[in-house]
Amino acid sequence: MVKLPRYRQIAGDLRAKIVSGELREGDRLPTEPQLQELYDASRNTVRDATALLVNEGLVESVRGRDGGMVVRRRDTLTFHAHRAEMPAGKTGETDAWRSEVEQQGYEASQEFQLTIEALPADLAERLHVEPESSAVLRRCVRSINGAPSSVQDTYYPMDLAEEVRELLSPRDIPQGTTRLLAERGYSQTGYYDEYVSRMPTPEEAGLLALPAGTTVLVHTRTGYTSQRPVRVSINVFAGDRNRIVSTLGDAAVIAQFRPEEAAE
Amino acid sequence: MVKLPRYRQIAGDLRAKIVSGELREGDRLPTEPQLQELYDASRNTVRDATALLVNEGLVESVRGRDGGMVVRRRDTLTFHAHRAEMPAGKTGETDAWRSEVEQQGYEASQEFQLTIEALPADLAERLHVEPESSAVLRRCVRSINGAPSSVQDTYYPMDLAEEVRELLSPRDIPQGTTRLLAERGYSQTGYYDEYVSRMPTPEEAGLLALPAGTTVLVHTRTGYTSQRPVRVSINVFAGDRNRIVSTLGDAAVIAQFRPEEAAE
DNA sequence: CAGTGGTCTAGACCACGCG
DNA sequence: GCGTGGTCTAGACCACTGG
Known part of the structure; x- marks a missing residue:
C-alpha cells in the first residue's frame, strides 16, 4: 500500500462521508479551524484537502458568516x-x-x-x-x-x-x-x-x-x-x-x- | 472591471500564451523560480496559478530533473x-x-x-x-x-x-x-x-x-x-x-x- | 460585529528521475 | 548530484455576509 499525503487522507475521509451519505447534499463540512483540530494539520493542508473535493465537483464554497464548504446538489x-x-x-x-x-x-x-x-x-x-x-x-x-x-x-x-x-x-x-x-x-x-x-x-x-x-x-x-x-x-x-x-x-x-x- | 487576484492574473497570462499558440502542446511553462521572478510573487502564489491551469486540463506536471509544467496534448x-x-x-x-x-x-x-x-x-x-x-x-x-x-x-x-x-x-x-x-x-x-x-x-x-x-x-x-x-x-x-x-x-x-x- | 473562506508570504523538507 | 515539482507549516491580512 502506498502512503498517501495527509491532505489526500483528509480529502478521502471527507469524500467517504459524502458518498456514504453521512454528509448529504446541502450539508456543511466542518470549518477550517475544526478540520485543523480534527486532523492535527495546518490550515493550508486542510485547504489542500477541501480544494481537492471542490475540483472533483463534490463540494462548493459558500461565502459569508454562515457560509462554508457545502456538499453540492446533483439534480440533473x-x-x-x-x-x-x-x-x-x-x-x-x-x-x-x-x-x-x-x-x-x-x-x-x-x-x-x-x-x-x-x-x-x-x-x-x-x-x-x-x-x-x-x-x-x-x-x-x-x-x-x-x-x-x-x-x-x-x-x-x-x-x-x-x-x-x-x-x-x-x-x-x-x-x-x-x-x-x-x-x-x-x-x-x-x-x-x-x-x-x-x-x-x-x-x-x-x-x-x-x-x-x-x-x-x-x-x-x-x-x-x-x-x-x-x-x-x-x-x-x-x-x-x-x-x-x-x-x-x-x-x-x-x-x-x-x-x-x-x-x- | 474587477480586480483579479494575482494568481489569476498569472494564470490568465499563461493561459493566453497557450491558447494563442505562443506556447504549444508539449512545451514547458517557465519553472516556479522563473515565474516568481517574472511576476514578483511568492512560490505559493505562482503554484496557485499553475494549479488553476492544471485543473482546467491545460497543463500537466511532469516529474524529474527535466520535468516541469507541460502544455497538454489534445489529440482525440x-x-x-x-x-x-x-x-x-x-x-x-x-x-x-x-x-x-x-x-x-x-x-x-x-x-x-x-x-x-x-x-x-x-x-x-x-x-x-x-x-x-x-x-x-x-x-x-x-x-x-x-x-x-x-x-x-x-x-x-x-x-x-x-x-x-x-x-x-x-x-x-x-x-x-x-x-x-x-x-x-x-x-x-x-x-x-x-x-x-x-x-x-x-x-x-x-x-x-x-x-x-x-x-x-x-x-x-x-x-x-x-x-x-x-x-x-x-x-x-x-x-x-x-x-x-x-x-x-x-x-x-x-x-x-x-x-x-x-x-x- | 464575528466568523467564514480567499489570498499571499517566507521558509523547510521530500520524492522523483535524468545524467 | 541536482533541478524539478509536491507537501507542509506558521502567520498575516482581506472580502464577504448574516445577525
Missing part, C-alpha cells in the same frame, strides 16, 4: 437530442427545449444574441465552406430557474442567411429556425452529432456561472438537407446539471419500458 | 456510437472498437474481467428488474498505445446469462456478445443512449490513469430486443482523449460531406 435535467429537431417534429427547437424543461418542473428562460462571425476552420469544415467565410451566429443562453444552464451557438452559412433573411433577425424566431428553413425548401433530413466532455473555458465558466470542478458536455450537431449541410449547432451544457438522451432503432419497445420517453 | 480519438452494435452490424462490438482505433492509427488492447453483482437501483430500473437483483458484469478496460483510454461495464440480467451461458465466460467472446445474443434469439432492435459529463471518481481516475483536470464522458446504452431490455453498457471515456459521434436520419448526404463516415 434530461435533454432529448432526438426531440429537438426531427424532420417531422411538431415544434421548433426553441419550444422543444422550453417544454422539456417545464415538463420536468422547472422554469425556463432564454436570451438571444445575433452576430456575424468569420468561421474558424473546424466549423467551416463541418459546413463545407472556406475557412474564414462569414456566417450568422445565433447565440441563445438558456436559463433554468434563473440560473444559466446551457449555451447554444448556431452557425448558418452566409449565403443561406441571405436567402432566408429572417435568420438575420436579432430575435427569437417564433416557429423555430428548423421549421422556418423547412418552409423555404431547406428541410433537414440528416444530422451528424458529436459529444465531448471537457473543462469549461473561462468564458464559458462566466456565461454559465460554473463553480470550480464543473465540467461541460458539448453536443455539436451538424444539420443537412438532402443537398448540403445548412447549420452547425454547438450546445454547451453545465456538466453536472444536464444529461443528453437519444434513442436508436425500434422506439416502440423503449417507450414501453421507459414511459417518460413516450411523451410528444 | 473518435468513437462511433452507431457502428458498434447496430442490429445489422457485420462485426461484434469488440472488434468494432478495435478496428476504429486501428483505423485512426493507434494500437488497441483490452482486458476483460467478469463478476456477479447486485444491481444498484438506477441500473435495475434500466433493465426493468428488481433492485439488488443479481447481474453479470463484464468489464473491459480498453487501452490505446498502452495507455488506458476507456472502461466499458456491461450488465446482463441473471436470467439471460443462465440461458446464454457463454455470457458467464470470463473471456472475450470472439464474435461479440451482440451477435451471440442475436444467434440465440435475442436480437437487439432498440437502444436508449444517455450522455453525461462529469469529474471522474477516484476509482476511475486510477483505472484510466487520469491526470488532474481530466473529465470523463459517460455513455450509457440500454439495449432492447423486441420484448425487453437485455443489457446496460456503461462506457467511461477519458474526456479529453475521446469524442463520440452518431448520425441520425439520411446517412447518404452525410457520407457525401464527411467521407470518413462512409467507412465500414
Whole structure:
C-alpha cells in the first residue's frame, strides 16, 4: 500500500462521508479551524484537502458568516437530442427545449444574441465552406430557474442567411429556425452529432456561472438537407446539471419500458 | 472591471500564451523560480496559478530533473456510437472498437474481467428488474498505445446469462456478445443512449490513469430486443482523449460531406 | 460585529528521475 | 548530484455576509 499525503487522507475521509451519505447534499463540512483540530494539520493542508473535493465537483464554497464548504446538489435535467429537431417534429427547437424543461418542473428562460462571425476552420469544415467565410451566429443562453444552464451557438452559412433573411433577425424566431428553413425548401433530413466532455473555458465558466470542478458536455450537431449541410449547432451544457438522451432503432419497445420517453 | 487576484492574473497570462499558440502542446511553462521572478510573487502564489491551469486540463506536471509544467496534448480519438452494435452490424462490438482505433492509427488492447453483482437501483430500473437483483458484469478496460483510454461495464440480467451461458465466460467472446445474443434469439432492435459529463471518481481516475483536470464522458446504452431490455453498457471515456459521434436520419448526404463516415 | 473562506508570504523538507 | 515539482507549516491580512 502506498502512503498517501495527509491532505489526500483528509480529502478521502471527507469524500467517504459524502458518498456514504453521512454528509448529504446541502450539508456543511466542518470549518477550517475544526478540520485543523480534527486532523492535527495546518490550515493550508486542510485547504489542500477541501480544494481537492471542490475540483472533483463534490463540494462548493459558500461565502459569508454562515457560509462554508457545502456538499453540492446533483439534480440533473434530461435533454432529448432526438426531440429537438426531427424532420417531422411538431415544434421548433426553441419550444422543444422550453417544454422539456417545464415538463420536468422547472422554469425556463432564454436570451438571444445575433452576430456575424468569420468561421474558424473546424466549423467551416463541418459546413463545407472556406475557412474564414462569414456566417450568422445565433447565440441563445438558456436559463433554468434563473440560473444559466446551457449555451447554444448556431452557425448558418452566409449565403443561406441571405436567402432566408429572417435568420438575420436579432430575435427569437417564433416557429423555430428548423421549421422556418423547412418552409423555404431547406428541410433537414440528416444530422451528424458529436459529444465531448471537457473543462469549461473561462468564458464559458462566466456565461454559465460554473463553480470550480464543473465540467461541460458539448453536443455539436451538424444539420443537412438532402443537398448540403445548412447549420452547425454547438450546445454547451453545465456538466453536472444536464444529461443528453437519444434513442436508436425500434422506439416502440423503449417507450414501453421507459414511459417518460413516450411523451410528444 | 474587477480586480483579479494575482494568481489569476498569472494564470490568465499563461493561459493566453497557450491558447494563442505562443506556447504549444508539449512545451514547458517557465519553472516556479522563473515565474516568481517574472511576476514578483511568492512560490505559493505562482503554484496557485499553475494549479488553476492544471485543473482546467491545460497543463500537466511532469516529474524529474527535466520535468516541469507541460502544455497538454489534445489529440482525440473518435468513437462511433452507431457502428458498434447496430442490429445489422457485420462485426461484434469488440472488434468494432478495435478496428476504429486501428483505423485512426493507434494500437488497441483490452482486458476483460467478469463478476456477479447486485444491481444498484438506477441500473435495475434500466433493465426493468428488481433492485439488488443479481447481474453479470463484464468489464473491459480498453487501452490505446498502452495507455488506458476507456472502461466499458456491461450488465446482463441473471436470467439471460443462465440461458446464454457463454455470457458467464470470463473471456472475450470472439464474435461479440451482440451477435451471440442475436444467434440465440435475442436480437437487439432498440437502444436508449444517455450522455453525461462529469469529474471522474477516484476509482476511475486510477483505472484510466487520469491526470488532474481530466473529465470523463459517460455513455450509457440500454439495449432492447423486441420484448425487453437485455443489457446496460456503461462506457467511461477519458474526456479529453475521446469524442463520440452518431448520425441520425439520411446517412447518404452525410457520407457525401464527411467521407470518413462512409467507412465500414 | 464575528466568523467564514480567499489570498499571499517566507521558509523547510521530500520524492522523483535524468545524467 | 541536482533541478524539478509536491507537501507542509506558521502567520498575516482581506472580502464577504448574516445577525
